[in-house]
Amino acid sequence: MSKAFTREQDDEHDDELPAEQRLPAATKNYITPAGWHRLREELNQLVKHERPHMTQVVNWAASNGDRSENGDYLYGKRRLREIDRRIRFLTKRLEIAEVVDPELREATDQVFFSATVLIQRGDGKEQLLRIVGVDEIDLARGHISWISPIARTLIKAREGDTVFFRGPDGEEEIEILEVRYERIA
Numbered sequence: 001m002s003k004a005f006t007r008e009q010d011d012e013h014d015d016e017l018p019a020e021q022r023l024p025a026a027t028k029n030y031i032t033p034a035g036w037h038r039l040r041e042e043l044n045q046l047v048k049h050e051r052p053h054m055t056q057v058v059n060w061a062a063s064n065g066d067r068s069e070n071g072d073y074l075y076g077k078r079r080l081r082e083i084d085r086r087i088r089f090l091t092k093r094l095e096i097a098e099v100v101d102p103e104l105r106e107a108t109d110q111v112f113f114s115a116t117v118l119i120q121r122g123d124g125k126e127q128l129l130r131i132v133g134v135d136e137i138d139l140a141r142g143h144i145s146w147i148s149p150i151a152r153t154l155i156k157a158r159e160g161d162t163v164f165f166r167g168p169d170g171e172e173e174i175e176i177l178e179v180r181y182e183r184i185a
Contacts, residue, residue, distance in 0.1 A: 031133035109159035118178040
């Protein structure tokens, strides 16, 4: 069979994402302005810089002769597929993105997307969480996805409420100390 009609292994799982980055069916891709900007910058970097550079490398490597044992050519083609896959992903994500600016939100003490929430965990420790889009997750900075289990527990609760979160270690009581809507960087 001709290689032109076979699918390469690297393309097999084109649209597979980690569970925390998958959007539930029929939901919007909520994202903060900073998150949208980061995705747009990454797309621009790939389209305007990385892809043209890698195309030049592949063309140069192809001009060197035998492609079957040419490491630069083989690596370059693989890297081009990765770049193209990421470009497709970012383009789709940006097309369906619904930007929600927390600074434009009316004042409320209720937790919704883009809220900055100060909570007190069951062990007495305080934690600051920011509810962001699935493409903005950064646990080290307290940025959690709006579809994460803890965010789903917090959404629609109000400042002063106590909610019960069922996590991997069992049920935990969480008190919402403060809810605010501010710029998320």
